[in-house]
Amino acid sequence: MSFIPPNQHRYMRACMVCSIVRTEATFVQSGCPNCDQFLELTGNKEAVQECTSSVFDGLVTVTDTSKSWVARHQRLEGYVPGVYAVQVEGILPEEVLISLENAGITYIPRDGSVNETLPTEG
Numbered sequence: 552m553s554f555i556p557p558n559q560h561r562y563m564r565a566c567m568v569c570s571i572v573r574t575e576a577t578f579v580q581s582g583c584p585n586c587d588q589f590l591e592l593t594g595n596k597e598a599v600q601e602c603t604s605s606v607f608d609g610l611v612t613v614t615d616t617s618k619s620w621v622a623r624h625q626r627l628e629g630y631v632p633g634v635y636a637v638q639v640e641g642i643l644p645e646e647v648l649i650s651l652e653n654a655g656i657t658y659i660p661r662d663g664s665v666n667e668t669l670p671t672e673g
Contacts, residue, residue, distance in 0.1 A: 564603035565636035566590075567643050568651070570625070570661045572610060572634045578603055584631045589654040590647065601644050609637030626659065638663050 562574045569585040575596075582593035583603075590602050614632045616622040627635055639661040643651075651658045 563607075564599070564605050565607040565639040565661075566603050567639050567641045567661065568602070568656075568658065569627070569630055570607070570636045570639050571630070572607065572636050575599060575603070584633070589650050589656065602647060604639050604641035606640040607636035607638060611635050611637060636661070 562576070563572050564575050564578060565572045566578075566583045566586055568590065569583065571583060571585060573583075578592050578599040579594065579596050583590055586602075587593055590598060592598050592602060611621055611625065612634050613619050613622045613625075613627055613630075616627045616630050616632065619627075622628055622630075625635060625637065641662070643658070648658060
């Protein structure tokens, strides 16, 4: 489970794709646990700067992304348990967007600019 030590808050960044929150050093050291297969953040400080943001709002901690209504609302289903930002500001580089598309991933910005309605059970 993720824990953010109080003295580390100023070093926190959020992934612009999945919104998981970690320190910049952790992103560089071990990448994003949800997105590293296509963002390739591990060991790449430049990619961490481009694909994560230090500007984010709200935090939620999710222990089971398959059962949590908050996880469903935040589009976190299938992600690892952890601390996630409610909204993340930033724009991904064009080459990253192409990489996401090539990986078959539909990118929905996490800054609140896209109003995605969840399917309702009928």
